[in-house]
Amino acid sequence: GEQVEQLPSILRVQEGSSASINCTYENSASNYFPWYKQEPGENPKLIIDIRSNMERKQTQGLIVLLDKKAKRFSLHITDTQPGDSAMYFCAGTMDSNYQLIWGSGTKLIIKP
């Protein structure tokens, strides 16, 4: 299978709290998992990624976790700010093919 499932579809959190988005994948050969942020009318921008040789990666308030056994990976945004409001997409891919399989997206809304 080539699906990537993403939940939730909409996430509302209070400014300053953390937000978590979860994705699962079907193909155990998947080995690269990028996360993209897309603002209205803009192109998606890579914010963080993780490869299958890692379980955790952190950069500037973003944490990505990868559980290969459960075929699950997640994005955690700590200390959310209004500028974090956007669509977030997870994706997965394998070395053997040439395409990113995208999740369906999470609309993150930061409440002041």
Place this chain on the structure above:
Amino acid sequence: GPKVLQIPSHQIIDMGQMVTLNCDPVSNHLYFYWYKQILGQQMEFLVNFYNGKVMEKSKLFKDQFSVERPDGSYFTLKIQPTALEDSAVYFCASSLGQNSDYTFGSGTRLLVI
């Protein structure tokens, strides 16, 4: 950082006409992609291109679609003839390696009427 340029940014076209979407990828990138996004929905892979050839295409890449990159110029997506359901934002992307960081263009908003 390096950018992928897409021309035009918007295009309105009559159903049945031909349209060509142009992409100028990052200069040292070797892999090129087209994705389709309907408003608010996920990106859907159309096709990728490497070394002058289509490597993979999805079911969305209908017979009316074609891609080429003649002599290292623009990487183009041509739709001929267009249908109403082709209305979407088309994003071009490029990457240096097979599954390394993608750089996306700002998209071409295509409206078929």
